[in-house]
Amino acid sequence: MDAKRICTASDDKTIKIFDIDSGNCISTIDFPSPPNSIEISCDGQASLLITHGKKVEIFDGNTLNKLQSFEMPCEMNTATFHPTAREFVCGGLDFRIYKYNFETGVELESYKGHFGPIHCMSYSPDGEVYASGSEDGTLRLW
Template identity: 40%
Template sequence: MKRVQNPQICHGHSRPIVELAYSPVTPDGYFLTSASKDGLPMLRNGANGDWIGTFQGHKGAVWSCRLNNTAMLAATASADFSAKVWDAITGDELHHLEHGHIVRTVHFAHQSSKLVTGGYFQQRLRIYDLQKMDSEPGTVRDVPDKVRCAAWHHNDNLILTSYTDQPGIGVWDTRTSTLVKTLQTGKEVTSIEISQDGRYVTTADGTEVRFWDGDKLEPIKSFSQQYSVESASFCPEKGRFVAGGGDMWAHLHDYETGAELECNRGHHGPVHTIRFAPGGESYASGSEDGTIRIWETDFAQKTENGDAAAAAAAAVTSAANGS
């Protein structure tokens, strides 16, 4: 009989979870941030989900929450027409970044002090240099639609953006503020993830999970699902990807074949966000039901192997006892 996985359930939010993001591994471990419509982004221990703190100050739903590479800074994007930068150690607000409309996404550059924001304001991206906050932010103008997601490419010169009302991913060169490429998708892209080593870009649109070469920004493969996919995450070390969406379940797949390996049930609403932890031993899902659930990767395979080993050991013991 197949065992049912009991995930670590993280309570604390009172409204839907709309984005989760892990930090890289730091000398103090790794961390998990959550953005929620309750307006109270949270910081947790990434390994076990234990609550560390809440960033208090927004007056509207928080759509995005990110940590920088050292996990010393956090950034948030909100429906209150602002983005904020926080000290992730003390929880203090460091910078209040006023915008003219809803801010939907924030993302730290990988190797620099830059932060990009995007949303419903004037169809543009703003780029802040956190070491020069007295200066006006840079802008990428002529973005064709309201921005849903924005993510720095690993070279910190390009930004990948998706839009709320049109398909495709725009690749913008921040040095020239020009669109240099568009990655074609069938539907609006609701999730963009760039792997920690920069080799892969994983996206979700409609019922598709797509994988792109992180250097060439060319398609590698895609897999169609039987449900609307809102978020997807890839772990190259494990050869696994996870996806979540409208059917309320967290799905684990084999990257080579696309085969579904596990379907984890437990959420009571659509899964809006799903992300692998560093190293891929677990992954977290956030839902309309206001909870975060942390799942063990390859749980079924591990338990089957463990049960088989236990049965073999019991057989050896039984034979030795002459029974």
């Protein structure tokens, strides 16, 4: 991925990559369920972090090859990369937050702090904390 391409996630069970200059779709990734979120890493690797159904998957942003796949206990709505470490956090319908090392596949932590499904997450730029937003109307810092 680079500044000349944009990604979209759609209810038609696809993620599409578009060329910004021409507006043409240059790649499509098909999924068995609609993607809920997509994030591009900021570590120079241009990896894509995608949630769909009970899966969190990491794709190479240039080749679109799947690098990792994580089966989760429930549907995940959101996931975000740590800005420098090889980990991500995700949240979904079970009100829990999960943190994984995506190189080893090891679950590092799991927390329950919300009283509704989690819909958004983001790390601080320094990676010291991350925020989660829930249907319960709260934003929590971890």
